[in-house]
Each structure stands twice: as structure tokens, then as C-alpha cells.
Amino acid sequence: MKRIVRILGFSGKEDTYLDIIAAIQGHFQPEKIEIIFVASEQNPDQPDKGFQQSQFVNKLHSKLSDIAKEHSAYKSCESIPLTAENIRRDEVNTILLGVLAVDVTAAPKDLAINLISNALRYGEPPVYYVKWLTKFERGKQNRIGTDPYVYEDLTKLDEARLLSRSYRSQSYLLLSLLLVVCIIAIIAGSSRWYPSLDIFNDILSIISIAAGFVGLMMAVFQSGLREGITRKNW
Known part of the structure; x- marks a missing residue:
């Protein structure tokens, strides 16, 4: 796997990403940083394909060089390869594929929650936040290397660990219920020839209702955990 880190981008303003790039460089020393913009009607000023993206990247390098004159932590960012791309909102989970990590510092809350949840389902990659x-x-601008900060892996928070275990438990539960339902359905189907087995039709109905209730409760529990993750940071 190449040492690539992706930033989930939303704003088209270069200043939004300067400190994020410095944090990534200090933490990972990646081969490349990719800024992936998610298309949104709320923010139509994102750099489009081609010339605008090249301009955006050039401005980033220029501003990083200016900051590096006073803040040494940005010095190593001057030469880091940067790219900018655009994707549709329904493609957002592709950001998780084939990378060392993903940064959601600049992302709106709903996109960040979605990305963290899917990273936990897939088991990778880590999702970071400045x-x-x-x-x-x-009027004060915090800077990496000058002002205190932590580069936090949101998938390691207590709520995230619980959410990850919840997803695994949900998978095991669904598989178990599917197996039980299949067995009972087969038995219930045999009641056409063996009337004494007719009670299994009632059992099948009860299990189906119970499975729906359990699924609803797990969804509510997981929603609360997702909110807990973002409440600490957004």
C-alpha cells in the first residue's frame, strides 16, 4: 500500500487545509496527500476539475511556504505532493479505499459520521481529526508546532470501540437469526403434510417480530454512539 493520506474536503478555501496538511505530514510523512471534495449544493465554490484544481494546489503550496518562514513544522510541507479531486456524495466511501488514513477535520458533521461508521465496519483505515x-x-490563528493540539484517531475513541463491537455483534446476530428463521421456516413448511408442526408458523411470526425489534434497538444504540463520537470534536 502506498503511503497516501486523504483529506475529506468541503470548503474551497485554501486556508482550511494548511494546518491539516502540516498535522498529516508530522504524523505520517506520506508520499502524497489527496484532497477529495464531495460535491454539494451548499458549497458550489469547490475547485472543479482541471485548471481550478491546479490553481488550488499551487495556492496551497505557496501559502505553506509563506507560513514555513515563521513556523518550522510547515517547512517539510512545501514539497509534499498534493492533488485535488471531486467526487459525488454517493461515492464518499471510496475515500476509505487503499489509503494509510483519512482526515475529516474539514468535513461537515454528517459526512464525517458516515465515513467513521464505514471505516469501523470495514476495519480500516483510521480516521483522524486535528x-x-x-x-x-x-483574531488568533493556531499553528501546528506552536500551539498545543492532538491528532486524534476517531476510530479509537471509547464510543467508536463500542460502535465497532456493536457492528460485529449485529453481524453475528443477523447470521444467527437468519439460520434460525430458515430452519423454522422449513419446519413450518412441512406442516402441510404434518399438521402437528403447525405451531411453528406462530413461532416463525414471533421470531420475525422479535428480530425487527432487536434491529431497531441496535440502530438506536448505534446512532447514539455515532453522535457521541462527533459531539466531542464538532
Whole structure:
């Protein structure tokens, strides 16, 4: 696997990504950083394919060079290969494929939740977020290497661990229920020839209702965990 890190992009403003790139470079030293913009009517000013994307990348490198004059943590970012791409919203999960990590610092909450959830389902990759440890001050710009921060893997939070276990438990439960339902359905189907087995039709109905209820409860539980993950960071 190539050492590629992807940033889930939304805003078309270069300044949004400068500190993220520095955090990625300091943490991973990747071969390349890809900024993947998710198309949205809420933010139509994203750089489109071709010339606009080239301009966007050139401006990023230029601004990183300017910051590096005063903040050494950005020095190594001047030469890091950067690319910008656009995808549709229904393609967002492709961001998880074949990469070292994904950053969602610049992503809106709903997209971040979706990406974290699917990363937990697939078992990879880690999903990171730049979390500043300073209090907000109007007019002050935090910088990597100068102001305290943590580069947090959101898939390692307690809520994420519970969510991951919940997904595994859900898979095992669904497989078990499917097996039980299939067996009972076969037995119930035999009641046409063996009337004494007719009770299994009632059992099948009860199990189907119970399975639906359990599925609903697990969905509510998982939704709460997803909200817990983002509540700490957004």
C-alpha cells in the first residue's frame, strides 16, 4: 500500500487545509496527500476539475511556504505532493479505499459520521481529526508546532470501540437469526403434510417480530454512539 493520506474536503478555501496538511505530514510523512471534495449544493465554490484544481494546489503550496518562514513544522510541507479531486456524495466511501488514513477535520458533521461508521465496519483505515487544545481567541490563528493540539484517531475513541463491537455483534446476530428463521421456516413448511408442526408458523411470526425489534434497538444504540463520537470534536 502506498503511503497516501486523504483529506475529506468541503470548503474551497485554501486556508482550511494548511494546518491539516502540516498535522498529516508530522504524523505520517506520506508520499502524497489527496484532497477529495464531495460535491454539494451548499458549497458550489469547490475547485472543479482541471485548471481550478491546479490553481488550488499551487495556492496551497505557496501559502505553506509563506507560513514555513515563521513556523518550522510547515517547512517539510512545501514539497509534499498534493492533488485535488471531486467526487459525488454517493461515492464518499471510496475515500476509505487503499489509503494509510483519512482526515475529516474539514468535513461537515454528517459526512464525517458516515465515513467513521464505514471505516469501523470495514476495519480500516483510521480516521483522524486535528483537535486544538487552546481556547478560542478572536483574531488568533493556531499553528501546528506552536500551539498545543492532538491528532486524534476517531476510530479509537471509547464510543467508536463500542460502535465497532456493536457492528460485529449485529453481524453475528443477523447470521444467527437468519439460520434460525430458515430452519423454522422449513419446519413450518412441512406442516402441510404434518399438521402437528403447525405451531411453528406462530413461532416463525414471533421470531420475525422479535428480530425487527432487536434491529431497531441496535440502530438506536448505534446512532447514539455515532453522535457521541462527533459531539466531542464538532
